[in-house]
Amino acid sequence: xxxxxxxxxxxxxxxxxxxxxxxxxxxxxxxxxxxxxxxxxxxxxxxxxxxxxx
Numbered sequence: 001x002x003x004x005x006x007x008x009x010x011x012x013x014x015x016x017x018x019x020x021x022x023x024x025x026x027x028x029x030x031x032x033x034x035x036x037x038x039x040x041x042x043x044x045x046x047x048x049x050x051x052x053x054x
Contacts, residue, residue, distance in 0.1 A: 001050065003028040 005026045013019035039046050 001028075 003026075005024070006022060007024035008020045009023045010018060010020055036046050
């Protein structure tokens with residue numbers, strides 16, 4: 001499962017018009033490979049788990 005979260009701030013640009021600037025970004029898929037490498041490198045087993053209501 002992948003989760004993406006972004007936060008934007010509205011402000012005025014140099015030309016005086018409205019401008020949206022990304023102030024925060026998080027993508028859970030960027031964590032999966034480093035975490036999986038650490039787990040497997042420690043000799044553990046990686047198993048994907050789905051949680052929530054079925």
